[in-house]
Amino acid sequence: MSKTSLVKKERQDSLRDKIKTNPFLTDEDIAAQLTVSVPTVRLYRLELGIPELRERIKNVAEDNYNKVRSLDSSEIVGELMDIQLGSQGVSVLETTKSMTFEKSKIVRGHFIYSLAESLAIAVIDANVALVGVANIKYKIPVYAGSRLYAKAQVKSNKGNSFIVWVNIMERQTEVFRGKFILVALEKSEQSQ
Amino acid sequence: MSKTSLVKKERQDSLRDKIKTNPFLTDEDIAAQLTVSVPTVRLYRLELGIPELRERIKNVAEDNYNKVRSLDSSEIVGELMDIQLGSQGVSVLETTKSMTFEKSKIVRGHFIYSLAESLAIAVIDANVALVGVANIKYKIPVYAGSRLYAKAQVKSNKGNSFIVWVNIMERQTEVFRGKFILVALEKSEQSQ
DNA sequence: ATAATAATTATTACCTGCTGCTAAATCCTG
DNA sequence: CAGGATTTAGCAGCAGGTAATAATTATTAT
Numbered sequence: 132m133s134k135t136s137l138v139k140k141e142r143q144d145s146l147r148d149k150i151k152t153n154p155f156l157t158d159e160d161i162a163a164q165l166t167v168s169v170p171t172v173r174l175y176r177l178e179l180g181i182p183e184l185r186e187r188i189k190n191v192a193e194d195n196y197n198k199v200r201s202l203d204s205s206e207i208v209g210e211l212m213d214i215q216l217g218s219q220g221v222s223v224l225e226t227t228k229s230m231t232f233e234k235s236k237i238v239r240g241h242f243i244y245s246l247a248e249s250l251a252i253a254v255i256d257a258n259v260a261l262v263g264v265a266n267i268k269y270k271i272p273v274y275a276g277s278r279l280y281a282k283a284q285v286k287s288n289k290g291n292s293f294i295v296w297v298n299i300m301e302r303q304t305e306v307f308r309g310k311f312i313l314v315a316l317e318k319s320e321q322s323q
Numbered sequence: 324m325s326k327t328s329l330v331k332k333e334r335q336d337s338l339r340d341k342i343k344t345n346p347f348l349t350d351e352d353i354a355a356q357l358t359v360s361v362p363t364v365r366l367y368r369l370e371l372g373i374p375e376l377r378e379r380i381k382n383v384a385e386d387n388y389n390k391v392r393s394l395d396s397s398e399i400v401g402e403l404m405d406i407q408l409g410s411q412g413v414s415v416l417e418t419t420k421s422m423t424f425e426k427s428k429i430v431r432g433h434f435i436y437s438l439a440e441s442l443a444i445a446v447i448d449a450n451v452a453l454v455g456v457a458n459i460k461y462k463i464p465v466y467a468g469s470r471l472y473a474k475a476q477v478k479s480n481k482g483n484s485f486i487v488w489v490n491i492m493e494r495q496t497e498v499f500r501g502k503f504i505l506v507a508l509e510k511s512e513q514s515q
Numbered sequence: 516a517t518a519a520t521a522a523t524t525a526t527t528a529c530c531t532g533c534t535g536c537t538a539a540a541t542c543c544t545g
Numbered sequence: 546c547a548g549g550a551t552t553t554a555g556c557a558g559c560a561g562g563t564a565a566t567a568a569t570t571a572t573t574a575t
Contacts, residue, residue: 139551155385157532168553173534183533185377185560191384193347208433235451235508241400241440244457245433259427264460265436272453316427331522349561360524365563375562377531 142167146175154187207253208245209281217256220283222246228275238273246281247297247309254283255293257315263292267309277301291315334359338367346379386421399445400437401473409448411476414438420467430465438473439489439501446475447485449507455484459501469493483507 142165149161156164158172165172176183182190209224230242244267252260273279279299286294291314299307334357341353348356350364357364368375374382401416422434436459444452465471471491478486483506491499 155381159532170553170555171551174552177534185380185532188377188384189347189380191388192380196383196387232451235453237451237453239441240454240457241433241437244436244440248433248436249431259424259429261427261429261464262432262461264458265432266456266458268456269454351561362524362526363522366523369563377561 143175143179146172147179147181150181150187154191155184157184207249208242209250209279211250211253214254216254217288218254218285220250220254222250222253222281222283224279224281226273226275226277226279231275235272236274238275238277240269243269243273243279243299243307244309246279247283247299247307248311250281250283251295251297251309251311251313254285254295255313255315257291257293259316260293260313261316262311263314264312265309267307269307271304271306273301273306279306286310335367335371338364339371339373342373342379346383347376349376399441400434401442401471403442403445406446408446409477409480410446411474412442412446413475414442414445414473416471416473418465418467418469418471423467427464428466430467430469432461435461435465435471435491435499436501438471439475439491439499440503442473442475443487443489443501443503443505446477446487447505447507449483449485451508452485452505453508454503455506456504457501459499461499463496463498465493465498471498478502 145165146161149156149164158169158176162169162172175181181187207222209222212221212223214220224242224246226238226242228236230238232239244265247267248262248265251262279301281297281299283295283297286296288294293313293315295311295313297307297309297311298305337357338353341348341356350361350368354361354364367373373379399414401414404413404415406412416434416438418430418434420428422430424431436457439459440454440457443454471493473489473491475487475489478488480486485505485507487503487505489499489501489503490497
């Protein structure tokens, strides 16, 4: 209400912003940026319910730990349930809110694609395989919380070229189907 | 060389594993799991060059901070450079090591697909759009560190259905091309 | 069996980035 | 100038360590 309150509010907003854009700042860093003392920063955080640096870092780490596993660096997206190299395979993905479009709550296509693509690659009996061509169809939208079953079948194999069909089901409904033409760069140990 | 050395090595391997699968363990937790003392765990970490819990958490957080922005919850994969709704758009993605297959160091297709798909969706003049069909071709492999330019063009628009072509270039070379058939669930504010 | 060596454990001082608390100083407004 | 709001200072204590030293406990070769 008073002039001071406005200044305070502005500073608190600024603090919130700074931490949002960079959660790796110590109270000391923030104090310097806002030109207030460290105790004031702590007071502000307390008032705003913003946790300390280490908590924030931990939150970022935890938030992303599973996500990243599910999409970034793991060798396969989803969980491999069953596989017969060179023939067929099954994998499963539990969809979550973080995979959806905010507006529509529908799971982004690339998560479904990734499930299919990585299964197609896994099912090939080769050390290194790349997708050359993919023809895919999303048949019905998928919402967060669905459990997606992907089934891949190797349809043909001529030399280094493989054709793999992948169908993704949610319960009894097919939500996706795709044909992948893959190229093996290296055959499996078996044949080396 | 000695029997003890083997025990030690096994324990150190086990420690490495445990931390790899769960970097959120304190030395105390680890000590309990290995049934050794806390100082031993510290000694092992020192010998193996594994940093302390807080460092590890920070690394996970930092590693993923940008990635997640680039692939999970952001509305678009890559950075949108230019867009004319309903007509065309350009986005850019810097590829990193974490996007590659470990063995071949080639960028996983789904990152490229995601760049293309999200640009195709962004370029449509609709609030909510979904991919129905995609026909895509990966022309040459992409390695970590490449800067990928994606260009999307809306080729046709009949009712709620759109056809968008996306080409992805690395320098002067086309690495990917795809045709997306999209369906708009809701038209943009403009037409509402 | 025993000295030598490796491996493990204990102990202590110190560090960062805090929390929680109390108290003092400063600012602003009426 | 009183009086509340706001800011700052100062201190004890905490988690999860580092770094260093010393003591204890295997293990092994001889």
